[in-house]
Amino acid sequence: MVPNSLSVHKKNVCVMKHLFVADYREKGSTLLELLSAMGYQPSFDRLDVADYVVSGGYAIERKSVHDLVSSILDGRLVDQITRMCEVYERRSLLVIGSLKEAEKLSPNTSLLYSSLAWTTLKGVAIVVFEEEKQAAEFLRWLIQKSSEAEKRGFEPLIRRKPKSGRAELEVLNVLSSLPGVGPVTANRLLQEFGSLSAIFSASYSKLEAVVGAAKAKRLYNLFNLKKQQAKEKSLTDFL
Incomplete structure (x- = not known):
């Protein structure tokens, strides 16, 4: 069980804790370092589905444009999006980088955009930012707004990968x-x-x-x- 306390003060920065959970493999990432500098410190866990889970059970799969293209080509994107849809009702695909760069990396632009269309039809919001700083600002507000809506405080809704599907x-x-x-x-x-x-x-x-x-x-x-x-x-x- 996550403690009810949501914040601590450190070096004049209000560090918000337990408003979102990040997969432990995301430790040290530029995006999380930027969020920490803004006062939003994640708790870490092993997430079977998604890279981040925000207060209220909002799941986020993060990808650079390089990872986006490679995951389309090797089938990982279909797997990850399908499992995320099975577990979380609210979810998004956060892409960091330029789609023009993704087009250059993809051997087939039709495959790139048809995969993004399929993702949208599965009920997954696609958000694209060219820089990590922009993505961090977006996540900051997503965390803040979702925590405001969750009046009872945050208990991370981490769910394990189902065998069905x-x-x-x-x-x-x-x-x-x-x-x-x-x-x-x-x-x-x-x-x-x-x-x-x-x-x-x-x-x-x-x-x-x-x-x-x-x-x-x-x-x-x-x-x-x-x-x-x-x-x-x-x-x-x-x-």
């Missing part, structure tokens, strides 16, 4: 690997059909209603490829 993540990863299917389309297909078997056995007309004519044609032809035809074709034939 892994199957859905694996299904989304399978769908995202299909030609022309990104995170947004994968989520749309799963929401509409409910399972991989239903998607793979869907008629052309049903696929078209969800993903449009062009994608539906590619997917339907791929799903209904005969064994001999499969030997003669590669996935690039369906791009």
Whole structure:
């Protein structure tokens, strides 16, 4: 249980404690050092989900533009956002750096922005700042406003990663690997059909209603490829 005391005075700076929790791996980060200088000192814990949890159970996943791009490419972003949505009702993705830089780092800008669109559709607010100082100022006010709303004081709502939801993540990863299917389309297909078997056995007309004519044609032809035809074709034939 976290103590009820919320502040101590040190060197003429009012240091607010326990208004937010940071993952212990964030210790020493520039962002937290800036927040500490403003008088907002986090308590540290091992967070299975998110990098920070603010008073009232607001979860924040922090990423530099380099980490954002790499997490999109290796699938970590889908995993992290999915788990955060399973655990916290209020959440945001905090990106630090320039999106122009992210475009340069990404081999496919469509993948970058479709992933951000998918994140938004999952109910995660995306906040982008070019500098750590700006992000610290934002977090400072988020902490302050959320603590004002939490009249009873702050008891960090750290929640552990649930075991459920892994199957859905694996299904989304399978769908995202299909030609022309990104995170947004994968989520749309799963929401509409409910399972991989239903998607793979869907008629052309049903696929078209969800993903449009062009994608539906590619997917339907791929799903209904005969064994001999499969030997003669590669996935690039369906791009």
